[in-house]
Amino acid sequence: MARKTTLSVKRIFLVLLGSLFMAISVNGFLxxxxxxxxxxxxxxxxxxxxLDIPISLMILILNIPIFIVGYKLINREFIIIxxxxMISLSIFISLTDNLPIFVDDVLLATIFGGxxxxxxxxxxxTNRGSTGGMDIIAVILRKYFSINIGNTLFIINALIVLISSFFFGIKLALYTMISIYINTIVVDKVQEGLDRKKAILVITNKYDEVTYAIMNQIHRGVTLLEGKGGFTKDSKKIIFCTIAPFQLAKIREIILKNDQNAFITVLDAAEVVGKGFKNKE
Known part of the structure; x- marks a missing residue:
């Protein structure tokens, strides 16, 4: 069977779809x-x-030197996708240039645009790409200078808001800041929130019974970790298991049914890859 390419049709399609949404946000709301x-x-x-320079053209002009540097310094696959x-965003912005105004209220435009x-x-x-620009600059700064990506993008966006306030007034600048903040929150939710899982750590003296119950009633694999009590110095078996959120109540019930003295820790997990969850690409 042929090996699946990393630049799959599905991945490229989703990058195109994401770029289209961004273009509609620009021309329809912002x-x-x-x-x-x-x-x-x-x-x-x-x-x-x-200066009345077309947005699509300006995106291309600003990105040319960024991609030249990025192609030499960072992952080629990331640069290609x-x-x-970047090209699709520029094209879609040009194609959606005559969109009607979706909402007259600036606050609603701010929220839904973001x-x-x-x-x-x-x-x-999520498909391991970007639309170029500051994302590539941020990756380069992190790789070669250990500068945090979030801090880099925050500083750049803060400068954009500052310039906006100088030309268009503080009110529109604040709306822009709200839109950028909402954008950031939604990006995080899309990347992590849509694939949330729960990681369970259980310390119990009845690890055989609990392990058997989880595997046969929840149908999830478990891993036994070696632990040691900090006070008692007793050796402990720690059960590690990853589940879907809707299975949390059931697994808690199963654990306590087998050992009422079990110590349970529940952690949020995202981007879980492996058997029973997301397949590796």
Whole structure:
């Protein structure tokens, strides 16, 4: 059987879909109310407001040197899929240039523009790509200078908001800041919130009974870790198991039924890859 390529049709399609959502956010919600986006797209919108340069063209111009540097310094596959994302975003922004104004209220435009943009960006990031621009710069800074990506993007976006306030007033700048913040929250939710799992750690003296019950009633595999009591110095078996959130109540019931003195810790987990969960690509 042929090996599945990392640049699959599905992955490219989802990057295109995410780029389309971002373009609709720009032309349908942000631009009609003189709002900005984050990163290179935000800078391109600013040039459009001030100099009437097409946003799609400005995105291409600003990204050319970034991709040249990125191609030499970071993962080629990431650069290729990001190039697809950048080109598609530029094309979709051009194609959706004449969208009608979806909402007249600037606050609603701020909220839904941020949500739709974050949804699109989240889809692109989940497929291990980007739409170029500041994302590539941030990856380079993290790789070679150990500078946090989040801090880099925050500083860049803060500068965009500051410039926006100078040209368009503090009110629209604050709306832009709200939109960027919502964008960030939605990106995180798309990348992690849609694939949330629960990781269970159980310390029990009846690990055989608990392990057997979990595997036969929940149908999830478990791993036994070696532990040692900090006070008693007694050796302990620690049960580790990853489950879907809806299985939490059931597994808790099973554990306590077999050992009422069991110590249970529940942790949030995301992007769980392996047998029984997401397949490796």
């Amino acid at each position: 631009i009609p109310h003189k709002l900005l986006s984050s990163g290179v797209t935000g800078i391109s919108i600013l040039f459009n407001y001030l 990001s190039f697809i994302g 949500v739709l943009s974050g949804l699109g960006a989240g889809i692109v990031f």
